[in-house]
Amino acid sequence: MIFWFSGTGNSFYTAKSIAQQNDLKLISISAAVNSGADIYEYALEDGEIIGFVFPVYAWAPPKMVLDFISKLKLKNYSSNYTFCVPTCGRNVGNTVKVMEKCLNKININLSAGFSIIMPNNYIVIGNVDSKDKESQKLAQAEKTLKNISQIISERKTGMFNVIKGPFPRLFTVVNPLFNKYAVKTESFYATDKCNGCGICEKVCTSKSIKVDKRPKWGKECTQCLACINFCPTKATQFGKGTEKKGRYTNPNVRISELSE
Incomplete structure (x- = not known):
């Protein structure tokens, strides 16, 4: 296995x-x-x-x-x-x-x-x-x-x-420094581009995201950035540095396979 x-x-x-x-x-x-x-x-x-x-x-x-x-x-x-x-x-x-x-x-x-x-x-x-x-x-x-x-x-x-x-x-x-200082949810947010589709909630590896019109992050996070990279409208961001950057998800993988 x-x-x-x-x-x-x-x-x-x-x-x-x-x-x-x-x-x-x-x-x-x-x-x-x-x-x-x-x-x-x-x-x-x-x-x-x-x-x-x-x-x-x-x-x-x-x-x-x-x-x-x-x-x-x-x-x-x-x-x-x-x-x-x-x-x-x-x-x-x-x-x-x-x-x-x-x-x-x-x-x-x-x-x-x-x-x-x-x-x-x-x-x-x-x-x-x-x-x-x-x-x-x-x-x-x-x-x-x-x-x-x-x-x-x-x-x-x-x-x-x-x-x-x-x-x-x-x-x-x-x-250890990454786990202590970088793995946090305070800097995540969704812009006005968010359509409430709920994909970020489905792919969150910590099950920390709940979508009620817009996503809200709990405390748990792995810093996997699935919520950012899978967002179809590029609404999900982290701080001020991600908005103008690209997005990547493996082209051979479906969202349903990760969220089962």
């Missing part, structure tokens, strides 16, 4: 592609967390492959992913082949090491880890890629996905094909 977390669809598409090629079940991390359960318990079949697919937030896994793992209980686990695939715009820092440490705390060993470059979507800092660059990244991602899926199907261990980037340890140190 593959446990996935995704804001604008890159990680879901990655998880879905690997799942289809390896006949694996898909489990939404955000759906599990938002269920309010104290423990996330799943029964494994004999020899079942375990995967974790998620985006990189400030050079580490999203806090929701780590919180999920801390409460994860896998029945019948017996050194099952376990992999992780963080998706990123450029590099992942020490994301896989953070993931490995988190899994070790619940006595799960990471057999392999991969990173895959996808189009940018975090427009609070920076902007989306040009259409040409977006197409190039998506085309290369397809090739990378096939290679990753093949390695997983063969259950090759010790395979860590990860683009860490420069100074990975230094960059990953930024993550």
Whole structure:
């Protein structure tokens, strides 16, 4: 089974592609967390492959992913082949090491880890890629996905094909600061372009948005920016820096797949 977390669809598409090629079940991390359960318990079949697919937030896994793992209980686990695939715009820092440490705390060993470059979507800092660059990244991602899926199907261990980037340890140190100061909802708002369609409420990974003519944000947030990038009228904004920037969602993913 593959446990996935995704804001604008890159990680879901990655998880879905690997799942289809390896006949694996898909489990939404955000759906599990938002269920309010104290423990996330799943029964494994004999020899079942375990995967974790998620985006990189400030050079580490999203806090929701780590919180999920801390409460994860896998029945019948017996050194099952376990992999992780963080998706990123450029590099992942020490994301896989953070993931490995988190899994070790619940006595799960990471057999392999991969990173895959996808189009940018975090427009609070920076902007989306040009259409040409977006197409190039998506085309290369397809090739990378096939290679990753093949390695997983063969259950090759010790395979860590990860683009860490420069100074990975230094960059990953930024993550606690990101979680403390950047992951907040006060700066979200909707302009007069809002038509009350409710898409932002459907795609919110924290289920923090409620739409009554216009969206209102609660306190919980993962900073996934799904509410901004999926908004069909570009009404949803964060602070003063996103209004003139582009928007990106994975073209191979439907809103219904993320909000199920």
